[in-house]
Amino acid sequence: MAKVALMDYDKALEIYEPVLGFEIHVELNTGTKMFSAAGNPANEAHHGAEPNTLVAPVDMGLPGSLPVVNETAVRYAISLGLALGCQIAPSSRFARKNYFYPDLGKNYQISQYDEPIAFEGEVEIELDGGDIVTIPIERAHMEEDAGKLTHMGGATGRIQGAEYSLVDYNRAGVPLVEIVTKPIFGAEKRAPEIAKAYIATIRDIVRALGISEARMERGNLRCDANVSLRPRGQEKLGTRTETKNVNSMRSVERAVRYEIQRQAAILAAGGTITQETRHWHEDTGTTSPGRPKSDADDYRYFPEPDLLPVVPAPELIEQLRAALPEAPAAHRRRLKTAWGFTDLEFQDVVNGGLLAEVEATVAAGAAPAAARKWWTGELTRVANAAGTEPAALVEPAAVAELQKLVDAGTLTDKLARQVLEGMIAGEGTPQQIVDARGLAVVSDDGALIAAIDEALAAQPDVLEKIRDGKVQAAGAVIGAVMKAMRGQADAARVRELVLERASA
Amino acid sequence: MTDLTRLTAADLADRLAAGEVSSVEATQAHLDRIAAVDGDVRAFLHVSDHALQVAADIDRRRAAGEQLGPVAGVPLAVKDVLVTTDMPSTSGSRILEGYLSPYDATVVARSRAAGLVPLGKTNMDEFAMGSSTEHSAYGPTHNPWDLDRIPGGSGGGSAAAVAAFEAPLALGSDTGGSIRQPAHVTGTVGIKPTYGGVSRFGAIALASSLDQVGPVTRTVLDAGLLHDVIGGHDPHDSTSLAHAWPSFADAAREGARGDVLKGLKVGVIAELPDSGFQAGVSASFRAALSAMEAQGAEIVEISAPHFEYGVAAYYLILPAEASSNLAKFDSVRFGLRVDVPGGTVEDVMAATRDAGFGDEVKRRIILGTYALSAGYYDAYYGSAQKVRTLIQRDFDAAFAQVDVIATPSAPTTAFRLGEKIDDPLQMYLNDVTTIPANLAGVPGISIPSGLAEEDGLPVGIQFLAPAMQDARLYRVGAALEAVLVDSWGGPLLDRAPSLGAGGAR
Amino acid sequence: MSEITPDLVRHLGVLARIQLSDDEVERLTGQLDVIVDNIAKVAEVATPDVPATSHPIALENVFRPDVVGGMLSLGEVLQNAPDAADGRFRVTAILGEEQ
């Protein structure tokens, strides 16, 4: 592949104004699918199901099968629409989007087209510096997910060069809400940052609503980022590209930045942008062209004749509105006060996209400061090294349990980091790892005293020095004891015991 | 001993209940009849190899004193559009050859639960696209009245099976007349219920907003008995009505004995062109109206100015919905797969659909794809849906004046096999009288009105009623049936030539 | 005359995933032309003031409770599969891109 020219980011922004747009697919965590009573793999109860074991006739398009709408999915979609500040359509309906693909059991996707359930909203996002930006929402509509294709026989497991593919319909029919923004103007230099903050906000909203697990790494939240550039002063929008497959907040940020630089280089060289979908490559931090928009995009939408209009009662809408959780920005202000963090400490959490994790860890019993340290410290370090998100490593409840062991004196900070390593490796709960690895602090004074005796025997003058007021001499003994106990001793307790001995 | 195959389902059910005959005997009699005549008629695509076991089980349960339903033990033929777990379901298409469904259609499940004994699956135009059964991938069914003629379609197999005494009851499906038009050309009874009155779950979809499953029988009472079994709300079909339906068998009995026709206002459509109708069909229709008038019915001319747009709207809506419904036949999960050495999955899909679909199916898929494609939606599908509104308004206006509307069930008697196969447009015009009911969702019934003078072939009269008023059709149909059968001195089918007597297989 | 051309029919065949031979394209072009001419008459009465009817019997809010049921066994899922491997349906290589 030819080397792609990129323009310096700041220079690109001098010449061009970026216009953004996002389509986010949210997988709902209902118990069953959008149009069938099959278990929903995006619900905790059905994680890890074997291929094709969460399938009802309509999910694989069996002859004679019919869809029936999941009432809970509709309520979730209304709640999400309301949380996005949208109007809820007095009447909305489903439509068929017709295209052939092996992961699509019916070879049409049931979606919403001209009458989405929610439209015309806006959502406030908060940038790292605390600035608030308003993102205009065009619509949020209900639809179903497709199945999963695994490409076999190729070198990389990718579609190119694969000999054959395997199809699993477990994911087919998982309820989705697709959130579509209007064009976002005025992002300027902060375009990548806005992209990231917007995804984070949507994630926070759906989590607060409890309608999705919202784990990007699991595909619960999938973002397509649209980017176009127009020369400064030009009214007409430039041609946009739609970058798919950007499945972490960091990637969205990088992808938007990359597309701005790539498009700017093409335009500055007198070229034109092709309207196309592009693929994001996490490894190289680049995008590559997919399929150009073409005849194949004639989806032949028409109203789904097997389903009826959704006409939510005004009382239902008001009931769901009343039950909405607070907006993320307000929520953040409240947490900051409750946790007593400094501005810097709080920004650290927010910028790391770790608010929900810290909150869940605190909810599970950890002190806010300790929860923050784990997530912004060790977990972020490990995640960065592994190229993933901290949230993908461990569950907040497990972090809280780990901290409990530290608070109880069972673990030192250093030991706790070793336990965390075991947790990330999937060795079990913190307690199980402590037991299995034999990592607990030795709290038996008898064992400590024996080790102290041994150390004093090797350094007989230490007690004398302490009695002479040279308390720091205890350090040599403490060091020797810690070494003998392979770190599994509480240094403070050892110190106490040594001082006791000296004053005896 | 009585020939059990000549009994109506109602009579057979009575004898079964009284213990005079067993279900095994009744089932065996029909299997024997199938063996004797179906080589000529070809109503069945598949005959069950375990019908006798099912019948024996019913007999056992009855002997054990179990309370069984009114039609328990009566044999039933099932249109191949309905999926069944124990017999292949092909919808008359090569693309589904040998397909075994992991679940039963709701109407089949309800039939089994009622103790009906499925005999086999009946032939049909491929995916129910046709009016002659000539578009079946497995060869045409022959009309028992004249084996050189069509049995109607798409449900020619079910109608022929019933007309040839191979089964007393059959299930059909009606998207634009596929139950009523075969009834017309075979001298049998067929009902398209109100849209949503019978579940579509497990009926291989042709056009979702038009399809409806219904009974195919020899008498109106038998149809009511079967309708009572299969009808009612089904949570698996979102368009199924949660309506409290009366007993249609009771309605038929009431019609047969009462004076339903007295004071009944029967609408005839002013705009229905006389020209397209065969003389004998028109004559039979007028004679039936006269018979009703003689019983005190009042014939009222009504106007339905938009019915003439029905065929056009139908041939936009049906192909559009069908093009989408039939997309699932793609070689990935079930059905035919054509190997394309070195081909991509797209190549395999396209080759499979080329090989697996017949000409009529391809024609309608391409037509429907065109009607939905960018730039045409409003002009075609959108406009066709507006015609539905106009036709519904015509019905509303008419039913403000009359109790039922009457039409000939189809323009001609059974035409010869092959006569219209190369002229799709002529074939489409067969459905001119039946289509409005599907577009508007109202119920319709076809019962025999007599034989056409010029060819001695059966003619049917169709009655239409407002939505949900299916029971009215049973009352009126049974009343006219009683009058006509009385005037004929016996059922019309008694005059059909006997089959299988001379050297049938 | 309608605008049905062989190229349009060929394009429709691609959209509908039906591999049409040249003979079929030619035959369909002629037949569709006649049919389309006839059915286009719906536009005569479908004026803007007439609402569309998508369902013959108007219903709304038909929902299902969010309760698991009606799932197929793996055996049932695969029982008609033209080809399968590892509990999944097997298809030949896919042209194009990941969606």
Ligand SMILES: [Mg+2]
């Ligand atoms: Mg597909």
Ligand SMILES: [Zn+2]
């Ligand atoms: Zn979508």
